[in-house]
Amino acid sequence: MNISRLRWIILFVSFFLLMFGAYAGLYLGSFLPTFSCCYVNTRAGTCFMLTLQQIIGEFTLDSMLVFLERLLYFSILVIILGRAWCGWICPLGFIQDLLDYIRQKLRVGYVRFSEKLKRRLLWIKWTFLSIALFLPVWVAFPVICPGAAINLYIPFCQMCPGKYLLPLCSGNPDRISVNYETATNVFMSTLGLAFSGITFIGSFVKRRFWCSFCPLGLILSWYRKISFIKLKKDDVKCTRCEICYNTCPMEIEEVYKSRGREDVTFSECTLCLKCVENCPEEGALKAEFKIPFVPGITLYKSSFKKFINKRVKKSSATNEVHSQLKN
Numbered sequence: 001m002n003i004s005r006l007r008w009i010i011l012f013v014s015f016f017l018l019m020f021g022a023y024a025g026l027y028l029g030s031f032l033p034t035f036s037c038c039y040v041n042t043r044a045g046t047c048f049m050l051t052l053q054q055i056i057g058e059f060t061l062d063s064m065l066v067f068l069e070r071l072l073y074f075s076i077l078v079i080i081l082g083r084a085w086c087g088w089i090c091p092l093g094f095i096q097d098l099l100d101y102i103r104q105k106l107r108v109g110y111v112r113f114s115e116k117l118k119r120r121l122l123w124i125k126w127t128f129l130s131i132a133l134f135l136p137v138w139v140a141f142p143v144i145c146p147g148a149a150i151n152l153y154i155p156f157c158q159m160c161p162g163k164y165l166l167p168l169c170s171g172n173p174d175r176i177s178v179n180y181e182t183a184t185n186v187f188m189s190t191l192g193l194a195f196s197g198i199t200f201i202g203s204f205v206k207r208r209f210w211c212s213f214c215p216l217g218l219i220l221s222w223y224r225k226i227s228f229i230k231l232k233k234d235d236v237k238c239t240r241c242e243i244c245y246n247t248c249p250m251e252i253e254e255v256y257k258s259r260g261r262e263d264v265t266f267s268e269c270t271l272c273l274k275c276v277e278n279c280p281e282e283g284a285l286k287a288e289f290k291i292p293f294v295p296g297i298t299l300y301k302s303s304f305k306k307f308i309n310k311r312v313k314k315s316s317a318t319n320e321v322h323s324q325l326k327n
């Protein structure tokens, strides 16, 4: 089985488990490093972003102890899988990949962000993270405008695209509406709806659009150096053909550009392994599972044979379509 198919299967199964696991009595805790949204009633676990905001919003000694415990579980999960949580498990990632798949089938081109633009947009995810970290402090200590503060409970969740897109997929379209209870609610839910619309359209025209702005992905990237799954490059074998860059949904240039660097797991990398799958050079790229002080295990590596097989399959499929059209 090729790695793309395996990733689709895991994404699909994770999506259904995380979205509907409650029907089977499954609950995996409230420290998941992925968008298992608290607004989906049938979810099988809850996103760590919710815990983070709730606990800051309470700001008591007990809540801090609970936070430390959940942070420990969260960290263990991230250390084991790194940002593979984004590339292989996240339900919002699955929706984005599905939209990208539809785009490809419709033969619509996609937009690519330049490196300069990517750097310019970095502030967005930091702003989302600051909202998640600092507005709950106001909820805990509502010295000014306490009426507004109370409605800013879990502020990032209120504007997260997952709040609208995931319940919609779980058969709960009533979430797609403005909350008219207070002026703050109107403001936050309008922002949330706007971000959801932008994410939906953005993911159709740009691969993994939301992942470039996701504050949870930002937190996951801080574990990059200590997480066990690594993307590695053999600089001697790499011919700098740029195929890895062209196939990368996160458009990471550094994989082919970097020189003399073995570990090429950059902070934006979701470990989808599309670059490894498409790299034509035998062993130039590989994914490795590496626990400190123990020799690493190669999970998957680039191979010329796989590269050729893939091209042959693609061209025979194209020829088939052409001959069908002729007939």
Ligand code: SF4
Binding pocket: 233, 237, 238, 239, 240, 241, 242, 243, 244, 245, 255, 256, 275, 278, 279, 280, 281, 284, 285
């Ligand atoms: S696809 Fe492989 S050979 Fe080509 S630039 Fe990337 S790592 Fe190097």
Ligand code: SF4
Binding pocket: 231, 244, 247, 248, 249, 250, 251, 252, 255, 268, 269, 270, 271, 272, 273, 274, 275, 276
């Ligand atoms: S660098 Fe490779 S593994 Fe990382 S996101 Fe890009 S294609 Fe996927």
